[in-house]
Amino acid sequence: MPPVGRLEKFDMTTQTLAPVAAGTRSSERPVAIALAAMLGLGLLFMAGFSPAIAFHNAAHDFRHTQNFPCH
Template structure:
């Protein structure tokens, strides 16, 4: 019985670690892309996103 509990606990730890690594990778990727993108490209992307959400912007 304790072996099963230890196995489940280990699996949860691995899943948490995987989630943290994936979130960090995606977050750093977004920061890297936004940091090196031209300002006009960022503005156009934000503008288009506002339109897709039916949010009036002009």
């Protein structure tokens, strides 16, 4: 304990480092978006023109739920 009447000085110098993000780099983001869009459109195209009527109907119903004109 410090003597009575005497102030003790606390030096609070701590350094905090910003955490590094574990996501994609900003240069990789456009490539990831383009790849996801191509994959999604490819799946929609294949399901829309599929000979299996269940796939076609599912894609058709999905287009209607998204307000996408299909007729």
